[in-house]
Amino acid sequence: MKLTAQSVKKDFPRASKSSNYFTAVQTLDFALESGKMVEITGRSGSGKSTLLNMLAGMLTPTSGKVFLDDTDLYALDEKSLARLRNEKIGLIPQGHTALLSLTVLENVLLPAILYNRQNPPVDRAKALLMDVGLEALMTAKPNELSGGELRRMAIARAMLMRPSILLADEPTAGLDNENTLAVLGLLRKAADEGAGVLLVTHENEAAQFADEVYVMDSGKLSTQ
Amino acid sequence: MLTLKNLPWRNLKGYAGRTAALLLFAALMAVAVFGGTMMIGGVRNGLDTVKSRLGADIMVTPESAKNEFDAQTVLLKTEPGYFYMDASVVDEIRSIEGVEAASPQLFLASAKAGCCSARLQMIAFDPATDFTIQPWIEDTRLSGNLGLLDVIIGSNVSWASAASDNLIRFYDTECNVVGQFAPTGSTLDSAVYMNFDTCKALIQACREKGMFKYEKLDADAIVSSVMIRVAPGYDSEVVADAIRDKVDGVSVATATNMVSGIADSLNHISGTIAALIVAFWLLGMLMTVLLFTLMMNARKREFASLRAMGASRGILSGIVVREALTVNLLGGAIGVLLTGVILFSFNRLIGESLGAGFVLPPVPMTALLAAAALISVILATVVSAWITVHKVNTMDASLVLKEGE
Structure with a gap:
């Protein structure tokens, strides 16, 4: 499976009336293939997360198209796009994204219950939690977990539906070295198992896990 | 086991303080509408009974x-x-x-x-x-x-x-x-x-x-x-x-x-109670809308995360509406039940306090008034849920998630 961005560009309107908009992502092409782990690095505000959100089907580009194989994401209606994201794209957003009223195991199971699947894959969720080292915290509530543990939980949740594409936005931000390496190792493992993994990060250590590294600067993407 | 159907209930349990406040205001609305209309009905019924x-x-x-x-x-x-x-x-x-x-x-x-x-x-x-x-x-x-x-x-x-x-x-x-x-x-x-x-x-x-x-x-x-x-x-x-x-x-x-004394009391009581019904219902609805809006702000990352997981706007709307319906209907039912128990237990005392003939409406009318009270609570649910659903569905989930914690 291949995720492709063709001539995508993103402008945001400015709050001030002096100029109409600013360009977060300049017109660019990008491709992410199964089994590859690609890193995009760059300073804050360079447009990395904006690009990732466009690739995830979460943010409509101002121009250009995003394809998952032959499917034009933004040509789909909202319901179909959401369903496709649920089934094919695992998104690990920035920060903490847990539902505080649910246990860790239930948080991981969430993507599987959104479309009323009869039997949520509890065994797979438990296996993933074991992979990310959270088997002892399955019944804990998110507010009992550290920042690193919450990130690992988010990775397990993003991988539950066996997505073809895994998009991780700053998954190691604020983590100590040990947790950073653990998270990067998990993403590498996902790529090795066949997923296309896009990692947006500031971490220098990430490069050694990635197959390709891109740099984003002022909305322009270039190879390192 | 977690399901989409029981997710709203789990959310309500998870935010016990907020849920208790919502229950209270829903119950308050039901007490105002059911209690008020029962009182007016009771005095009116008393007048009709005495006349007959x-x-x-x-x-x-x-x-x-x-x-x-x-x-x-x-x-x-x-x-x-x-x-x-x-x-x-x-x-x-x-x-x-x-x-x-x-x-x-x-x-x-x-x-x-x-x-x-x-x-x-x-x-x-x-x-x-x-x-x-x-x-x-x-x-x-x-x-x-x-x-x-x-x-x-x-x-x-x-x-x-x-x-x-x-x-x-x-x-x-x-x-x-x-x-x-x-x-x-x-x-x-x-x-x-x-x-x-x-x-x-x-x-x-x-x-x-x-x-x-x-x-x-x-x-x-x-x-x-x-x-x-x-x-x-x-x-x-x-x-x-x-x-x-x-x-x-x-x-x-x-x-x-001979019934003019009761009729005068009826007019006076009806006016006062009608004003109280409107005031309490508006207060209850205002508080419900306020609490739902605050809830939305506090939980916008949760809703944005659900979008990231592939939840459609329809699914998010369903979660919000079911949460609102569950808590408001439960609160409304508690309010109706409490009011019913108090009215039926102390109807004589209430009549004496009101200074008017007071005969509780018959069971079918009581059931209708209870249903009307619940409908009035559901109306508040619709308004509060609509505002929240609108906010959830118009927010930029990617921006919310980019904002970090």
């Missing part, structure tokens, strides 16, 4: 009894008493144009310590001419033929304290309690009903104890009041004026006068 139980268009009493009998308040509060006039007024009244039927009644009051904790008003009717009490007896499915020393008691006459083995004692005379009337929310509920022969026997017993204040009167030649039904096509007020002109020594009150 009064059964007469005009009531004539002795002019000399003015200090003991006030037509405008007699149905709401009155001390048991008795007064008499010559029985000949009945024929005089019958001869007046527009009078279709006239039936005398005879009053007596029980002694304070004779039978019960308080004095009771005794009202005797003439079975041959009565058109007010006997229909009431038939409505209550009791036998209309009261024998000597048979009595029917009003709903407020305490059966346990007043009667033993269906007997009630007045002036050392035992009477058989053959039935009890349904409430009217008026002083009619605190009376004991009998035929003329029983009343005369009790007057004699009272006299023998030296407690009858009109010693010289002949019980066979007196009446306390005359209940009058006006012939079709005649105006009660016109006929009442004719009686005032032609019959000496009587005081004449129309049914309109």
Whole structure:
């Protein structure tokens, strides 16, 4: 499976009336293939997360198209796009994204219950939690977990539906070295198992896990 | 096991403080709407019941009894008493144009310590001419033929304290309690009903104890009041004026006068309660909307995360709407239940506090009012859920998630 961005560009309107908009992502092409782990690095505000959100089907580009194989994401209606994201794209957003009223195991199971699947894959969720080292915290509530543990939980949740594409936005931000390496190792493992993994990060250590590294600067993407 | 259906319930359990506040405001709205409409309905029902139980268009009493009998308040509060006039007024009244039927009644009051904790008003009717009490007896499915020393008691006459083995004692005379009337929310509920022969026997017993204040009167030649039904096509007020002109020594009150006290109370109470219903409902809805808006702000990362996981706008809307419906219907049901228990347990006390006849609406009407209260709560749910759904569906989930923690 291949995720492709063709001539995508993103402008945001400015709050001030002096100029109409600013360009977060300049017109660019990008491709992410199964089994590859690609890193995009760059300073804050360079447009990395904006690009990732466009690739995830979460943010409509101002121009250009995003394809998952032959499917034009933004040509789909909202319901179909959401369903496709649920089934094919695992998104690990920035920060903490847990539902505080649910246990860790239930948080991981969430993507599987959104479309009323009869039997949520509890065994797979438990296996993933074991992979990310959270088997002892399955019944804990998110507010009992550290920042690193919450990130690992988010990775397990993003991988539950066996997505073809895994998009991780700053998954190691604020983590100590040990947790950073653990998270990067998990993403590498996902790529090795066949997923296309896009990692947006500031971490220098990430490069050694990635197959390709891109740099984003002022909305322009270039190879390192 | 976690499912999409039980996710809203899990969210409500997870935010116990917020849920408790939402339950409280939903219950408050239901109490205001259900309690308020039940109170208005109760007073209105009381008025209708008293009107129908009064059964007469005009009531004539002795002019000399003015200090003991006030037509405008007699149905709401009155001390048991008795007064008499010559029985000949009945024929005089019958001869007046527009009078279709006239039936005398005879009053007596029980002694304070004779039978019960308080004095009771005794009202005797003439079975041959009565058109007010006997229909009431038939409505209550009791036998209309009261024998000597048979009595029917009003709903407020305490059966346990007043009667033993269906007997009630007045002036050392035992009477058989053959039935009890349904409430009217008026002083009619605190009376004991009998035929003329029983009343005369009790007057004699009272006299023998030296407690009858009109010693010289002949019980066979007196009446306390005359209940009058006006012939079709005649105006009660016109006929009442004719009686005032032609019959000496009587005081004449129309049914309109007699229920005017209750009607005035009804208007006053209805206005106040209607204002309270609106105020409490608006407050409840405002607080519900405010809490849902605050909830949205506090949980926008949760909703954005669900979008990232592939939840469509429809799924998010469903979660919000089910949360709102669950908490508001539960709160509304608690409010309705509590109000119902309080109203049915303390309806007499409420009637006394309101200073008006108070008869709770019948069960079907109560059920309708309860349903209306729940619908009013659902309306608040729709408004609060709509605002939240709108915010959830128009937010930029990618921006919310980029904002970090």
